[in-house]
Amino acid sequence: MKFSLFVHLESGEEAGSHTELRQEFIGLCRLAEEGGMHAIWTGEHHGMEFTISPNPFLTIVDLAHHTRSIRLGTGTIVAPFWHPIRLAGEAAAADLITGGRLDLGIARGAYNFEYERLMPGMEAFEAGARMREMAPLLRRLWQGDCAHEGEFFRFPETTVMPRPVQKDGPPIWIAARDPDSHLFALKNGFNVQVTPLWQGIEEITVLMQRFESALAATEVARPKIMLLHHVYVGANEEDLERAAKELSRFYCYFGAWFANQRPVRQGRIAPLSQEEIEGNQRMSPAAMRRDLTMGMPREVIDRIKRFEDMGFDEFSFWIDNGMSAERKRACLQRFIDQVMPAFG
C-alpha cells in the first residue's frame, strides 16, 4: 500500500492570515515527504475560504521548491473549467518544472457554488460530458499534431508546449463514483481515485465493486486505484472524541457548501449554529467515529489493512478537517510513526 497526503489551505474556525496558512501547508507537505509518503494531492476550488486552491498547478510548483522527490498530484482539476489545450499545456509545464513528478487527477467537479460562477447554467451532466471529451485529448495533445472536432471543443492540429518530462505524459487519474465513470476511466487507460466522503466500509465496498465490475467488462490491464478518506489517529480516547466532533463539524460545513443555500460573504459561508451541527444526524460524531478511518493506531492499521485486502493500491490521508495546524501535524506524525510502519 502506498500512502499519500490529500491537503489544501483551509480556513479554520479562527483563520490566521493566508501567509500563515501557506506556511503550515508547506510544513505538512514536508512532513509527509520526510515521513516516507509517496505523493501529495491538492485540488481546485474557487471563491471559498473553506478550501483555498484556485489553481493546483501553482500550488504544485510552489511545493516542488519545498520538497525533493515526493510526487505531486492534482486532486483534482475541475474539468468543465478548463480547455484541453490549456490543461495539457499547463500540466506539461508543471511536469517540466517539477522534474516529472506530476500526477494529473481530473473530476467533473461537485460544488454548484463553483458551477454557477464559472459555468452558469451548466448541469452536472454536462460537466461529466466535458470531462469525457477532454481527458482523452490530453495524451494526444502531448503526442502532438492533434486536431479535434467535438461537442464542446474544436481545434486544428495542435502540439502543446512544453513537452512533458514523463514518457507519455503525467499519469492521468479520474475521480470516479458511478459505474459509468469507472468504465470511462478503464477504457481510456486512466487510473482511478474514489472517495466515500464521510461514508464508511459499505460505500467503499461498493466503489471497489464498481471498479472490479468495470475491469471485468473492459478486460484491460488493471490500472491503479486510490482510496481517499479522512484519517484521524488518536493520541488517546479523549483526543479521538474531540476529533470526531471536529470532523462532524467539518462535514456539516461541507454539506452546507454542497447544498449551496446559505449566504456567503467574503468567501465564508454563514456560520452554522450549534443546534444545526448537533441536529445533523448523518454527520454526527458517532457516525464519523464509526465510518471514517479513525481510531487509535491499531484500529487505523486494521482498517487500512482491510482496504489493502480489497485491492486498493494507494491510500490517501485526507487531512482537511478544520482542526488547528498543531493538531493536524501531530496526527500526521502519529500516522507516520505508528501506522505506516505496519505496511511494508
Next chain:
Amino acid sequence: MTDSSRSVAEGPHKTRKESPRIGDFSLLLLHGVGLRAEFWGAQIDGLKDRYPIIAPDLPGHGDAAPLDKTCPDLDDYVESCRRYIDRPVAIIGHSMGAMIGAELAAICTEHVRAFVSLNAVHRRDCQAKAAVLARAEGLAQSERIDPGPTLQRWFDDRKSAAAKACEGWLRNADPKGYAAAYRVFAQSDGPDDKTLEGINAPCLFITGECDPNSTPQMSQAMAARVRQGSSLTIEGAGHIMPLTHADELNAALACFLRDYTQ
C-alpha cells in the same frame, strides 16, 4: 427447516409489522427455484432497519400453496406475486425470482421504484439451454428431490454453512412445486428486450464472478438494455451469492437503494 429468518420476515406473504420508515417503499424479495423466504436471512438482517420487507415463499415453495395448474408458466408466477405490489416497492429477485421481478417491474411501473436482479440468466448459449432443459426433464420424472447435483453446481465446499442451509431447504421442498418452477425457469431465457425496455425504474444487475450459468456478461447485457441500468460483478461469488457473499451484496444493495431511489 431453518426457521430463524421466518420470524423476522413473519412468514410467507406477510410484511413486518413494525415497519421502519426510512425509505418510502418496501423491499419485495423473490427467491429462486427450490428455495424459500429464509434464503434472504442475511439481506433481511442487513436491511430491515432501513426498509419494510416483504419476503414471500414462491408458489409451491416453503409454506406457500402450489399454483392451481398442472403446467404453470412464467406469467402465472408473475401474476401470483403481483399481489405484493399494492404499495411502492423495490424488487430484489434472485435467479428465477429475478425473472419474475423483471416482468413485474415492466408491468407495475407505477409502484416499482427500483429493481435489483441477482444471479439472473439472459439469453443462455445452446449448451446451457440444453443442460437446463435436461435438468428440468429429469426433475419432472423423479418422485423425490436429490439435492446432490444442484449443490455440486452451487458450491465448491459442500460442508459450508450456506451449502448446508440450501441442502436443508432443497430436501424439504415439495417435489411437484420444485419441478413446476424449474420447468418454467428452464424454458424462459430471461427477460426479453421488450420487458427490459419497459422497465422505467433504475435497475442494478449483480452476479458472481464464478456463476457459470448467470454470467457477468448476461448482467452487463441486461443493464445496457434498460433505461437506467448498471451492473456489478462480485468477486469470487457463485450462484448462491446472497448467502455466501452477504456483506458485499448487502453493501451494494444498500448503496444502490439509497442513491437511486431519491
